[in-house]
Amino acid sequence: MSQSQKKAMEEYMKQVEQFVEEVKKSTGLPLVPDQKTGAALWYDQRELRIKYTISVERIRRFFEGLAEGKVYATRCKHCGTVYFPPQADCPRCRRSDMEWVEIKGEGELLTYTVIYTKPASFAHYPDYAVGIAHFPDPGVNVLAWISENDPKKLRVGMKVRLKVVRRQPENYLTYELEPVGDGGES
Amino acid sequence: MAGRRVAIVGVGHSKYGYRNDVSLAELAWESIKQALDDAGVGQEDIEFVVYGNVGVWSSEPLPAVVINEYAGLTPKGTIRVEAACATGSAAIKHGYDMVASGQADIVMVVGVEKMNESPTPIVVELIGRAGNYFWEFENFGLTFPGYYAFYATAYMARYGATEEDLCRVAVKNHYYAARNPKAHFPREITLEQCMQSRYIAWPFKLYDCSPISDGSAAVILASEEVAKKLTDTPVWIKSIGVASDTSNISRRPDFLLRRGVRRAAEIAFKRAGIPLEESYRYIDVAEVHDAFTIAEILSYEELGFARPGEGYLLAREGQTYIGGRIPVNVSGGLKAKGHPLGATGVGMAVELANQLRGEADRGRQVPVKHGVAVANNVGGTGHYAYVIVYSLNP
Known part of the structure; x- marks a missing residue:
């Protein structure tokens, strides 16, 4: 089940590529009929692959925290505003003097969904649940996957905890929400 | 609101849907031609053209100049604006501001999108990335149905609305689409059809979601003085x-x-x-x-x-x-x-x-x-x- 969407997509794209190669051999042109309407389509001969490199220099501590099994928010030392996702600058008092505060204890699930139709770059995962939970300590909302992906076992208001996990198969550290107590044990 | 009054004096609207029978510029032209005809003006009368286009899934990175050339509007000034799914309204606002401020008397606003130039999983990905890419997409793969599902889940839990109530919106909108020849899906659906469609992002099923569409629309905006010369039925x-x-x-x-x-x-x-x-x-x-x-x-x-x-x-x-x-x-x-x-x-x-x-x-x-x-x-x-x-x- 988990690999099916990705496999199906790759298989389909391979078939299309093969078909275009055949058509080019016989006609000299990458023109293919639209599958639904028969309209003539030029099959692009150029491909663009994009992977971004994103600066996290000023919030490096957040990622060091994940390595310690902790999820951090930032708090402005002057006005006390707490930011999650963590910000290096406080727009409220226009200063950049922040401290790192751990998001601790139990949170309350505010809302959730389960993603069945996935983006291309997530097609290799099993169906995943995503939730937003409020953590009173230190007073932030966190959006993350929920370890339980059956919507019948999830409910608004249920207690959750933050947990640092290693995401597979990419093998990198991230965080997820884990139901605690009666509301959806595994 | 300060500034001059602004009226719509001409409109154009393509058939929406899976439009792989036309290119981006050809699709835009369908609406541009109708709008020019409706207003009774020529390209020479248009002072500025605002394009609303999100793009990325379609191949032309500079749609404003591509369409301006195709539609005989070069060398009129042009700009492309983007505000995600509200891009068309952002384009109208830009055109409105130009006329209201006195920078122009006649401005054309064209909204166009060709989403089916890319395969569906790629389109799902690109829309899902619109929100906060780094904190919400990169690790958690949200989709647009997923984002709106957060609202549906919270709303249903708080007020007791049901999945049937959501489907009733789809049934109504399909009922009217069946009477609109420009619609992507000009056909009615039943509540059962909606309720039995597959889940996309819980609690949304297929019929809770708008489709991936191609289409264009255009309006010509004019100042009060010009509008009164062009039409008896300006829409302000x-x-x-x-x-x-x-x-x-x-x-x-x-x-x-x-x-x-x-x-x-x-x-x-x-x-x-x-x-x-x-x-x-x-x-x-x-x-x-x-x-x-x-x-x-x-x-x-x-x-x-x-x-x-x-x-x-x-x-x-x-x-x-x-x-x-x-x-x-x-x-x-x-x-x-x-x-x-x-x-x-x-x-x-x-x-x-x-x-x-x-x-x-x-x-x-x-x-x-x-x-x-x-x-x-x-x-x-x-x-x-x-x-x-x-x-x-x-």
């Missing part, structure tokens, strides 16, 4: 309200009401002299942003058609069909007329201009009593909020 832009909400959906105070849309409505209605509470008493028809069924219900509340927490009852009671409290999305809406992002807001303007002029298709013309119509176009999940009031009265 009374006011435009714009607001925003956080990029990270997690930073919103709740998932029951989109504050950006509420604020945009407050701004637009105040300028148009419409009270927000029970605003429906002053409005003949509304086009709202039903990218997902819950979004239409949220709009009912944010625009004052229902009190907070009671929007789903309008859907349950059929109050937004023609003859009910207020007709909403009698074009078929994004849900069934289709949602070609850049075209959507402009398409709303075309639909409402036709409704106010009494020129809508048979079976879906609303009774025009006040001469007032409202468009609510929302980019992202409330990220960009637009409310525009159109009127027969200057």
